[in-house]
Amino acid sequence: MRITGCVWMFYVCIKSVFAQVVLPQYPDSIFSTYYHQRWSHFNTLPQTKGDIIFLGNSITDGAEWSELFQDNHIKNRGISGDFTAGVLHRLNEVAERKPDKVFLLIGVNDLARKISTDSILKNLFLIADFIYQETPATQLFIQSILPVNDAFRSFTMHTNKGDSIRLINKALQQQAALHHYTYIELNKAFSDKEGKLNKAFTNDGLHLKGEGHILWKHLVYPYVYDLQPKPALIPLPQQLTYDSGYFSLIACKTIVIEQDSLRKEALFLQQSLLNKGLSATITTKADTSQPFIQIKISKVDAPMLPEEAYRLQVTEKKVTMEANTLHGIFNAVQTFNQLARDGVLIDACNITDYPAFAWRGYMVDVGRNYQSVDLLKQQIDAMAAYKLNVFHFHPTEDIAWRLAVKQYPQLTTPENMERNKGLFYTEDDMQTLIRYCKDRYITFVPEIDMPGHSAAFTRAMKTNMQSDSGLRIMKDILKSFCNTYNIDYLHIGGDEVKITNPQFLPDIIAYIEKLGKKTIGWMPGGNLATQTIRQLWQGNTPILKKNGLQYIDSRHLYLNHMDPLESVVTIFNRRIGNETAGNNTILGGEICVWPDRAVANEEAILKQNPVYPAMLAFAERAWRGGGNEGWVANIGKPGEPMTLAFTEFENLLLDHKQEYFKGKPFPYVKQTNTxxxxxxxxxxxxxxxxxxxxxxxxxxxxxxxxxxxxxxxxxxxxxxxxxxxxxxxxxxxxxxxxxxxxxxxxxxxxxxxxxxxxxxxxxxxxxxxxxxxxxxxxxxxxxxxxxxxxxxxxxxxxxxxxxxxxxxxxxxxxxxxxxxxxxxxxxxxxxxxxxxxxxxxxxxxxxxxxxxxxxx
Missing domain, CATH: 2.60.120 (Jelly Rolls)
Structure with a gap:
């Protein structure tokens, strides 16, 4: 049948009229005094947009949602005694606010009023259809009606409706897609073995106690914040299994340590709990009547790098963190912090974990563009949270020498700097950074670039570094530096320079080693000693597995060259050192930030370079090992294994952006849906x-x-x-x-x-x-x-x-x-x-x- 233009417009108009969802009208008299008190209150509150609304009856009304989530965007629209008709009667107030999300739990009072399950479902679907019509950008979540328990002999008209509740919940689950909502199954988690409301969560068989609201928060938390159902763990542990049950962070009041040497790690954990509003005392003896956390040194078997391995077990009564070393315990604490994302409960689980690569580094160039100690600490904190363990600090450059040397103050005078004039790192700054890293089990690796990238040295000292006088000055600087700072490694640079003195680097390396430090140098670069660790930086440099040479891989790991979305893709897919795990030749890898170009301010370094998203991708790959052959620039084709693997990681990454990087530059958004x-x-x-x-x-x-x-x-x-x-x-x-x-x-x-x-x-x-x-x-x-x-x-x-x-x-x-x-x-x-x-x-x-x- 052919439809002409006018007839077609009439047809569309008629169809749209019939499709219009119109709310039924109810007399005010059928609703309670309390209902009208609450409803009138809601109507006089400020009309904020984009909120998260919990909508329902007394079970919803009884929760302090904004306090529970510590989020003022979460609003309570529960009314004690309400039923589906009451929600329909006041639904305009909710829809007009254009909320970001609505969490609906309603229906048990309808059953107590002997309203049929068909009528209840009809009203629930009408609620869903109206919200979709009036505010289609709002995400609606309909939660299963909670179980009831008749053992308390209270609310007897409600607590005998278990079969009807199960029937409604089944229908709600089946019809979710048709009516544009997401169904959340709460009933099972709140039920005992007989399918009744667990007595641990109620004192009347219908309403929830505090423990019930805590479980409710835990179950809906990922829906409230668009997160994965289980905590996103980065790096993903080598072995992870989940069990039934939950450990209560709220009820946990003690951290148990058997040795005083564990106190520092216990203090880190205690502070993490405090940051979530939780308080726990450090003690040497457990009160087994209450949930507690135990930290201990014990043997953890790991196929590689056992010094960083740990085991983490979570049960309903206890969290156990154990490791071979204090570093392993620190790693366990970082994973625990991610498991405890909602601050109330942790899913029972078993984790055994260890890294694939020993050297998991992050490098900053502060010679060209100065960064304050506070900004550096922020980045070191992020490193620690994701188990990176080497902080490579590059403070000397052609543009400026930013490392204070008492004997040669002219090195750091403003006139000898071309950018950020007069900004440098004092001895106190250096000691602070070294100590800050050490407290977080991060090796601080300073780099004094020589003989290249040394124009600032030449300006200040009036001599070339490779000259006899320049070499004497450098040895004087190195002696003072190595005697002042407690470091294990000193990076000597050695790249992008014309070597005019073939003995310069061999002499420098021998001198540094005499001072008790190990050396690292760039490759390709100058004539390095066999025992000097090579840091690969350019091209497809061959890795020679002979003569005892050791390598750190930084090829195509320069974040200043990477598009933000590309960076996560290429680093996630990277096979570090062309190996799936570290060995005596390939120690690991290092991502680097070289913002050669001037920046307007130090924050621009993090905004213009994908530091944090790339850091998390690198943490995943360096800890887990694996990766793909070749250097990958794109995600791949739809449905390919490589595409699916990256999509899984991207979901974890976006959870971390949401949870841990608010207020910090994190230039990454979801791209696998395109x-x-x-x-x-x-x-x-x-x-x-x-x-x-x-x-x-x-x-x-x-x-x-x-x-x-x-x-x-x-x-x-x-x-x-x-x-x-x-x-x-x-x-x-x-x-x-x-x-x-x-x-x-x-x-x-x-x-x-x-x-x-x-x-x-x-x-x-x-x-x-x-x-x-x-x-x-x-x-x-x-x-x-x-x-x-x-x-x-x-x-x-x-x-x-x-x-x-x-x-x-x-x-x-x-x-x-x-x-x-x-x-x-x-x-x-x-x-x-x-x-x-x-x-x-x-x-x-x-x-x-x-x-x-x-x-x-």
Whole structure:
């Protein structure tokens, strides 16, 4: 049947009328005085948006939700005695607030009123349909009706309804998708062996005591904050199994240690509990009548690195942390902190854990751009939380020497610095950092770069470091340094320099070793001694498994070169040192932050480099081992094992962003839910603006098979380090154009924000800023629903590369996201990706890529 325009509009209008959800009208007289008191109170409260609302009867009313979650965005809309009709009667007040989430628990009072299960379900589905209609962005969670218990002989009209409750819950679970809500099963966790409300949670068979509200919080916590059902553990333990039951953090009042040597670790744990509002006393004897935590040194078998291994067992009565060493206990405490995410209960579990690599490092370049001790401590704390154990500190550079030396104060005078003039690290600062690391079982590795990267030394001392006088001064500095600071290693640099004195590095290495320190040097670099540990930094440097050489792998682990979304992908997939686990040759790896380019302020180092998301990805890989062969730049194709593995990790990563990095730069958002269809290649013959079929209205994406599909928010067609780092296209060709298409679903007409970019500039070279009116110099374009998305009004549009001009908005992760209107239903995104020649200079490399991903 053909429908004409006018008839069609009439048909749509009639259909929309019939589809409209209209709330039933009830007389006020059927509701209690208390109901009207509460409802009138709700109507006079401020109309805040985006809240989380707990909606229901007395069971909901009885909880202090904002205090329980320590979150003022969580609001109580429970009314004692309420039933489904009462919720419908006052549902407008909830919907008008446009809450982020609604948690509904209602129905037991209906049963007590002898309302049929069919009528109760009809009302529940009507509630769900109305919320979806009025505020489709609101997530509705309908919780199962809790069990009841008739043993208390109270509320007898309620507590005999167990069979009806089970029937309603089953229907609620089955109908969730149809009515646009998420079903939460609470009933089972609250039931005893007979399926009745466990007496531990109630004193009347219907309502909850404090212990019941604690369990309720634990069960809904992941839904409230969009988290995984179980705590996200990073790094994931080598062995982990969950058991039934919970350990009560609320009831735990003691931390038991048998040896006083464990007191420091116990104090760390005690402080962690205090941060969650919990108090526990450190003692040497357990009160077994109450839940307690025990820390002890005992043998833990591990196939490798037993000095860091630990065992963590959680039961209903006890948490046991045991390890071979104090370091192992410290590692156990970090895992315990993640298990205790909600601050009330921990799921019973058994963990045996140990690292795959001994050297799990993080390096900061504070020579080029100074960082305060407080900011460094923040990063060290993050390292400790994720079991990284080496902090590599690089304070001397061409730009500035930032290491105080009493004999040579001219090294740190402002006139000898080119950036952050006068900012350096005193002896007290260094001692503070060393001690701060040691307290967290992190090895502090300072680097005095020599003989390269030493222009600041030359300016201050008026002599070249490789000269006879320069060598004497350096030995004087090294003697003082090694005698002043309690360190095990000294990194000597040794790279990117013309060696004019072949004896310089051998003499320096021998001298440092005479002072009792081990040496590390960059490779490729100068003529290092056999016993000096090589830190690999460039290219695909071969690893020679002979002559007793040892290595730390930092190849393609420089965060300043990485797009944020790419960084997590490539590091998660990395096979450190080309090995799945460490050995006598491959000690481990190290991620590095080298922001060669000047920054506007120290916080920009964390905003413009993906420090924290990359740190967590590296912690996972360095602790767990494994990884994939080659250097990976993209997530992969839909459904591939590699894609699925990364998706699982991404879910954990986003939980940690939400829970532990609030208020800190964490440039990462979910990208595994974006699947692109790629069309091409089209030869553009050097005309990058040339149009091809996919950007014309005659092209139907549904009728044209894509060349391939790929998953990701950042997609790299060809890396600037190709072919060493493989892009998405097997054989990328110059002067070609590709198109990428995807579709986005929106529940309503709304403006969303997106990260969009086509060349995430490295923070090292002096790269040119984009020209005004362009996304990049490749004529890349993007359309949403056929509408071109304009590039930002660049602050430094067309500026030629300048290492002393801080980046301002060139990267999507540190500029305002792009606001885009999406209509209700499916929205089409089309990206045009032309490229000309792959040839480019170091300052402006061609990285053929794009980023498009939703932020909010």
């Amino acid at each position: 699947i692109w269809n790629f069309y091409g290649p089209y030869s553009n013959n050097g005309d990058l603006a040339k149009q091809f079929l996919p950007e014309t209205t005659s092209f139907n994406f549904n009728n044209n098979m894509p060349a391939f599909k790929a998953v990701g928010g950042t997609v790299i067609l060809r890396h600037w380090w190709a072919p060493m780092i493989k892009g998405l296209i097997d054989k990328p060709a110059e002067n070609t154009t590709w198109y990428a298409e995807t579709k986005l679903w929106s529940e309503q007409d709304i403006i969303h924000t997106f990260w969009i970019g086509f060349n995430n500039l490295s923070r090292s070279p002096a790269t040119n800023s984009p020209e005004s009116g362009t996304w990049n110099n490749l004529h890349s374009s993007i359309w949403v629903n056929g509408k071109i998305i304009s590039p930002p009004a660049w602050k430094h549009a067309g500026m030629k590369g300048n290492a002393e001009m801080p980046l301002a908005d060139e990267g999507y992760e540190y500029r305002q996201p792009t606001a885009i209107y999406l209509h209700k239903g499916w929205n089409t995104v089309l990206v045009k990706l032309p490229v000309g020649s792959f040839a480019a200079d170091w300052q402006n490399p061609v990285k053929w890529m794009f980023t498009f991903v939703q932020v909010n």
